[in-house]
Amino acid sequence: MDTLLSLRVLDAVAELKSFVGAAERLEMSPAMATKHVKHIEARLKARLLNRTSRSVSLTEAGSIYLQRMRPLLEGLDEAEAQISQTGVRPSGRLRVSLPVWMATVSFASLVTRYGEQYPDVVLELDFSARQIGLVEEGFDLAIRVAMSLEPGLIARKLGLVQFKMVASPAFLEKHEPPETIEALENSPFLAYSQVSRDGHLRLPFGEGHAEVQFKPVLISSNEAFLMQCACEGMGYTILPQWLVDGELAAGHLVHVLGNEVRPAAPLHAVYPDRSFMPAKLRSFLDFLVSAGFPEKMS
Known part of the structure; x- marks a missing residue:
C-alpha cells in the first residue's frame, strides 16, 4: 500500500476521531481507510488507535508517532506547493495554549475574524494557568507573558501587555487611597x-523602579478569580488591562497610582523549532501581527 497515503489517513482519523469522516475527506471508502491504518500499525508493530463502536482515539504510541509525523506531512505539503508555485491553504486543527486572561470579548472578536478568513482551520484554544508541555502535549503554539524556553522551542515577541494596579471603591473607602508608592507597603x-x-x-516607577512588599491575603493562579475578589473589596491586585478595563469602566474597580505605576511585560509566541512552519501556524501568527495584537486589543 501507499505508505504516505496511509499516514495521511491516520492523521485524518486522529484529527476527526472518525474513520468515516477521514474517508470522506480523502475520497475513499471507510473500509479502505481502515486498511490504511492497519498497514501503518503492521509496519510499526504497534496499535496506534483505540477503537470502539462509538469513538476513536489515539493510543500513547499513536500520539507519540503522530507528533513526529505531522510536521513531516505538513512540510511535504508546503514543499510540493512551493515547487508547483501554488499556495497551501491553511487547514487542519491548530492547538494553542493561552493565559486565562486572554479569554475576552476583544480576543473572541479577533478569533472570529481569523475563522472567517481561514475557514479550513479549526482552532483548539486551551485557556489555562498551567505551564503546558508544548511538544509532549501536542500543542502547535503557546502565547505566554512569562516563560522559560525548553530545548527545541523558539519564541517570537508579539508586543507588550500593559498591566494595571486596581482595587474596589469599597476597599479604598476602608483603606486610605495611596498617594505614593511607599504607602502601599504591607497593604x-x-x-x-x-x-x-x-x-x-x-514595580516601574517614574524613571526607575521601586520595591514594594505587599501583604498577600490571597494567592491564586487564576487571574479572573483574582479580579473578582478585587471587585469584592479584598485587596489590591495587578492584572492585565485586557482583563480589568471592563470593570474599571463599570466603576467596579479603580486604577490605583495610574500615572506613576505602569507595569508592562513582553508577550511571546512560542512554538516548536522546525525547519519549516506549517501554513496554519504561519497564518495565525501573521494574522495576529497584522491585527496589531496585543497592543490594539484593549
Missing part, C-alpha cells in the same frame, strides 16, 4: 502565584 494584596507568591514586587 492587602491578591497575588498571582506564577509571579509573586510572597507579595514582593519590583
Whole structure:
C-alpha cells in the first residue's frame, strides 16, 4: 500500500476521531481507510488507535508517532506547493495554549475574524494557568507573558501587555487611597502565584523602579478569580488591562497610582523549532501581527 497515503489517513482519523469522516475527506471508502491504518500499525508493530463502536482515539504510541509525523506531512505539503508555485491553504486543527486572561470579548472578536478568513482551520484554544508541555502535549503554539524556553522551542515577541494596579471603591473607602508608592507597603494584596507568591514586587516607577512588599491575603493562579475578589473589596491586585478595563469602566474597580505605576511585560509566541512552519501556524501568527495584537486589543 501507499505508505504516505496511509499516514495521511491516520492523521485524518486522529484529527476527526472518525474513520468515516477521514474517508470522506480523502475520497475513499471507510473500509479502505481502515486498511490504511492497519498497514501503518503492521509496519510499526504497534496499535496506534483505540477503537470502539462509538469513538476513536489515539493510543500513547499513536500520539507519540503522530507528533513526529505531522510536521513531516505538513512540510511535504508546503514543499510540493512551493515547487508547483501554488499556495497551501491553511487547514487542519491548530492547538494553542493561552493565559486565562486572554479569554475576552476583544480576543473572541479577533478569533472570529481569523475563522472567517481561514475557514479550513479549526482552532483548539486551551485557556489555562498551567505551564503546558508544548511538544509532549501536542500543542502547535503557546502565547505566554512569562516563560522559560525548553530545548527545541523558539519564541517570537508579539508586543507588550500593559498591566494595571486596581482595587474596589469599597476597599479604598476602608483603606486610605495611596498617594505614593511607599504607602502601599504591607497593604492587602491578591497575588498571582506564577509571579509573586510572597507579595514582593519590583514595580516601574517614574524613571526607575521601586520595591514594594505587599501583604498577600490571597494567592491564586487564576487571574479572573483574582479580579473578582478585587471587585469584592479584598485587596489590591495587578492584572492585565485586557482583563480589568471592563470593570474599571463599570466603576467596579479603580486604577490605583495610574500615572506613576505602569507595569508592562513582553508577550511571546512560542512554538516548536522546525525547519519549516506549517501554513496554519504561519497564518495565525501573521494574522495576529497584522491585527496589531496585543497592543490594539484593549
